[in-house]
Amino acid sequence: MRYDALVIGGGHNGLVAAAYLARAGQRVCVLERSEVIGGAAVSEHPWPGWTVSAASYVCSLLHPQIIADLELTKHGYDAFVKDPTSFNALLDGRSMLLSRDRASNAKEIAQFSARDVAGFEALERDINGHASELFAHLNDDEPRFDSLSPATQRFFLGSAAEFAERYVETPVLQAAIATDGIIGTFAGPRDPGTGYVLAHHYAGRAFGIQGAWGYVRGGMGTISKAAAAAARQFGADIRTKATVAGITTRDGRATGARLDNGDEIEAGIVLSNADPKTTFLKLVPSGDLSDDFRVRVRDWRDHGCVVKVNLALGELPVFAARPVREPGPVHNATLHIAPDVDYIQRAYDDAARGIPSREPFLEMYLQSPNDDTIAPPGKHLLSIFAQYFPYERSDGEWTAEKKAAAADSIVATLARYAPNVPNAIEGRQVFTPPDLEQRFGLPRGHIFHGELLPGQIFERRFAAKTPLPGLYLCGSGTHPGGCVSGIPGWRAARAALRERAVPATSAG
Numbered sequence: 235m236r237y238d239a240l241v242i243g244g245g246h247n248g249l250v251a252a253a254y255l256a257r258a259g260q261r262v263c264v265l266e267r268s269e270v271i272g273g274a275a276v277s278e279h280p281w282p283g284w285t286v287s288a289a290s291y292v293c294s295l296l297h298p299q300i301i302a303d304l305e306l307t308k309h310g311y312d313a314f315v316k317d318p319t320s321f322n323a324l325l326d327g328r329s330m331l332l333s334r335d336r337a338s339n340a341k342e343i344a345q346f347s348a349r350d351v352a353g354f355e356a357l358e359r360d361i362n363g364h365a366s367e368l369f370a371h372l373n374d375d376e377p378r379f380d381s382l383s384p385a386t387q388r389f390f391l392g393s394a395a396e397f398a399e400r401y402v403e404t405p406v407l408q409a410a411i412a413t414d415g416i417i418g419t420f421a422g423p424r425d426p427g428t429g430y431v432l433a434h435h436y437a438g439r440a441f442g443i444q445g446a447w448g449y450v451r452g453g454m455g456t457i458s459k460a461a462a463a464a465a466r467q468f469g470a471d472i473r474t475k476a477t478v479a480g481i482t483t484r485d486g487r488a489t490g491a492r493l494d495n496g497d498e499i500e501a502g503i504v505l506s507n508a509d510p511k512t513t514f515l516k517l518v519p520s521g522d523l524s525d526d527f528r529v530r531v532r533d534w535r536d537h538g539c540v541v542k543v544n545l546a547l548g549e550l551p552v553f554a555a556r557p558v559r560e561p562g563p564v565h566n567a568t569l570h571i572a573p574d575v576d577y578i579q580r581a582y583d584d585a586a587r588g589i590p591s592r593e594p595f596l597e598m599y600l601q602s603p604n605d606d607t608i609a610p611p612g613k614h615l616l617s618i619f620a621q622y623f624p625y626e627r628s629d630g631e632w633t634a635e636k637k638a639a640a641a642d643s644i645v646a647t648l649a650r651y652a653p654n655v656p657n658a659i660e661g662r663q664v665f666t667p668p669d670l671e672q673r674f675g676l677p678r679g680h681i682f683h684g685e686l687l688p689g690q691i692f693e694r695r696f697a698a699k700t701p702l703p704g705l706y707l708c709g710s711g712t713h714p715g716g717c718v719s720g721i722p723g724w725r726a727a728r729a730a731l732r733e734r735a736v737p738a739t740s741a742g
């Protein structure tokens with residue numbers, strides 16, 4: 235069988251690329267190594283009656299034009315905004331709940347500092363300004379860092395902590411802001427470049443509101459399923475349990491893929507949704523790329539540092555600082571264990587020396603109070619995203635014991651703030667960085683296919699059009715990088731179609 239286009243990997247970006255190519259009349263086949271599609275945008279059922287967004291869990295960057303073009307809503311995509319936005323508990327009995335409501339924020343913040351009420355409003359205004367500038371460039375075919383205004387460039391090159399500290403003085407409020415600058419990133423909030431990561435997390439407009447995040451009914455896998463349904467409707471074939479062992483080439487041009495069972499599939503062009511290192515160092519024959527390019531790929535920074543723990547709970551977490559037992563505003567917010575910026579920086583400093591954070595930073599979500607597709611009645615799913623747990627440890631490889639110890643330390647950290655959690659646990663799913671690599675194919679467990687720090691963003695991220703003619707990269711290793719946006723897939727499909735590298739008709 236010969237196709238116009240082969241897509242290696244059925245992550246959400248590969249599926250979006252396939253849908254756009256098929257919509258343009260190309261005969262497309264997606265080859266996914268796992269038995270389920272979606273990559274890191276997946277819903278699983280580890281326990282009967284539960285639906286778990288095993289990896290990614292909230293949505294913001296999914297591009298509104300992709301939702302419209304592929305009619306994702308018709309194919310099952312249904313999402314709602316998360317509000318309040320964040321809840322930060324402290325051990326001294328105080329806490330801060332931030333939302334979209336100005337008056338409520340003023341009341342919450344004034345408990346700590348009257349001055350910060352205006353400071354926070356100014357901060358939000360300015361960050362949304364930078365983020366909307368970024369939004370306008372997320373989908374650029376030829377992204378250029380110097381196309382940004384000087385003020386936005388300075389912000390991206392600075393640190394998340396210095397940005398927060400410029401506007402507000404309350405430590406927990408500074409931390410609440412800085413957390414978005416270190417998500418998935420092997421860097422501390424005081425490190426230069428975390429300003430970009432912060433802006434990236436404010437750049438989405440999936441809900442038509444700059445920077446708003448929300449939940450997808452049925453979990454993040456619903457996005458992948460909707461993209462797959464669109465691709466199939468336009469005629470694409472999607473094959474699971476189809477691991478690509480190598481990209482085939484002839485006369486310096488990609489000609490298809492060879493599966494691990496030895497089958498070969500020919501195509502006019504090949505798109506890879508795998509990360510840059512897998513694509514260029516494992517799948518492309520070494521002689522088809524220059525040494526310089528291969529060195530660039532080798533040096534790509536992708537040190538994973540996240541442990542994900544999904545807890546099936548018999549009851550809601552009850553925070554001592556704001557003890558609410560019934561579903562309420564607190565449970566709708568992103569829950570943070572990050573009392574101040576120094577706490578997060580210390581957590582990173584441990585990992586920089588190769589050891590797991592002794593006091594990890596936690597970001598947590600409860601979708602179940604607002605979505606009955608997630609947990610059985612009365613039960614709740616707590617999704618915990620914890621940093622920093624380095625892929626490469628100074629005390630040797632990750633083992634089952636080290637994995638259990640990491641999960642235990644995460645639960646123990648949370649229990650200091652919400653003491654009822656340990657006894658409420660009915661199920662526990664844990665992914666260490668090596669698990670994320672093995673289970674989702676994420677390189678060294680890096681959730682974005684490589685750091686989103688300056689040096690690896692805009693024109694310094696990998697281009698959709700690769701140095702190997704006929705091969706395109708369509709995953710998060712390209713602009714605008716990681717998160718569930720669909721944009722890398724859409725850009726790659728456009729690049730492929732623009733080059734007219736594809737035969738006009740299917741060879742059948």
Ligand SMILES: Cc1cc2nc3c(=O)[nH]c(=O)nc-3n(C[C@H](O)[C@H](O)[C@H](O)COP(=O)(O)OP(=O)(O)OC[C@H]3O[C@@H](n4cnc5c(N)ncnc54)[C@H](O)[C@@H]3O)c2cc1C
Pocket residue numbers: 242243244245246247248265266267268271272273274275288289290291292293294295476477478479507508509512540542619670674675676680681682683708709710711715716717718719722
């Ligand atoms: C724990 C965690 C939490 C996250 N939280 C969020 C969040 O809340 N919100 C958000 O927006 N983003 C989040 N992210 C990031 C986001 O999930 C990813 O950036 C995004 O899903 C990557 O999509 P992708 O399509 O580019 O690649 P992937 O999802 O990595 O898909 C690549 C696909 O290629 C397949 N593949 C690889 N090699 C081969 C091969 N040789 N043959 C066949 N198939 C192959 C893989 O199996 C995989 O399905 C999170 C990620 C993780 C891991």
